[in-house]
Amino acid sequence: MDIKAYIESGILELFVAGQLTENENKDVQKMMLKHPEVLQEVLEIESAVIKLSSAMSPSDNKHLLQLIKDKLQFGGQDVKVISIDKPRYNWLTYTGWAAALIVGAGLLWTLNQNKQLESQVSEIDMQNLYLEQQIEQAKTDLAVKENLLNILRDRDIISVPLGGQGDFTDSYAKVYWNKEDNSIYLDAQGLPNAPEGKVWQVWSLTLNPLTPTSLGTIDNFNDDDNKIFTITNANESQAFGITLEPAGGSETPTMEQLHTLGVVSQP
Numbered sequence: 001m002d003i004k005a006y007i008e009s010g011i012l013e014l015f016v017a018g019q020l021t022e023n024e025n026k027d028v029q030k031m032m033l034k035h036p037e038v039l040q041e042v043l044e045i046e047s048a049v050i051k052l053s054s055a056m057s058p059s060d061n062k063h064l065l066q067l068i069k070d071k072l073q074f075g076g077q078d079v080k081v082i083s084i085d086k087p088r089y090n091w092l093t094y095t096g097w098a099a100a101l102i103v104g105a106g107l108l109w110t111l112n113q114n115k116q117l118e119s120q121v122s123e124i125d126m127q128n129l130y131l132e133q134q135i136e137q138a139k140t141d142l143a144v145k146e147n148l149l150n151i152l153r154d155r156d157i158i159s160v161p162l163g164g165q166g167d168f169t170d171s172y173a174k175v176y177w178n179k180e181d182n183s184i185y186l187d188a189q190g191l192p193n194a195p196e197g198k199v200w201q202v203w204s205l206t207l208n209p210l211t212p213t214s215l216g217t218i219d220n221f222n223d224d225d226n227k228i229f230t231i232t233n234a235n236e237s238q239a240f241g242i243t244l245e246p247a248g249g250s251e252t253p254t255m256e257q258l259h260t261l262g263v264v265s266q267p
Helices: 004-010 010-019 020-033 036-055 061-071 087-152
Strands: 157-166 171-178 183-187 197-208 208-218 230-231 240-245 257-263
Touching: 004 036, 010 036, 020 036, 020 171, 036 061, 157 240, 208 230
Parallel strands: none
Antiparallel strands: 157 171, 157 257, 171 183, 183 230, 197 208, 197 240, 240 257
16 A cells, blocks of 8 residues: 555544544554554644644634624624613623623633543544554564574574675674574674665675675665574575675675675584
């Protein structure tokens, strides 16, 4: 689904306004749980509604009274004065208008306060929902990290440090190779972000004769915070190297861009 198009469709505004059906509300809530950007947009809409409600606060009594007068068509046109014999009827008439104004003002103020309270409660609910989502994400991240630590501590894992080469002495990485399931875990924290139009490419090497075999490119390197990647390796590797290649990768490593290299220790 195109999330941008979904946000721009106007359904989130209807959700905040309470104009959706129960099923539609459930669909929007599912989208908020699944896509943080949808949840953020709802929070921003809620905030805008609260600000607008505050701007319409009845603190300006003159504005409120004028609004009620306009609704009642009181003062909108010149009033024709009719003289009557009994002045007490005039008093009752004015009293009725004053009572209507007071009751109307009270109703509008109460309605405005209720809407503000509902908006505040709704925003708190959204914030709690967002906080719960963050907690669940943290639990998931912790479980992933604990699982990774257990893998790296396995006695059968082969650790291969990759040191910086040539002009790239500050670069480093480490390969954790599990020969039982033909997988390696690459910790590439010591590599800089790939420049635009370039990617990091990982190589398995046999040394005699020197034969490089590509293990693939790391296309999401710049966006990954942990810089730990899982790569399949079914080769009888004697060494591992990482080069910087054009986007899409290369058939053979560009030796001038060999940043790290490490030899597998023999048992």
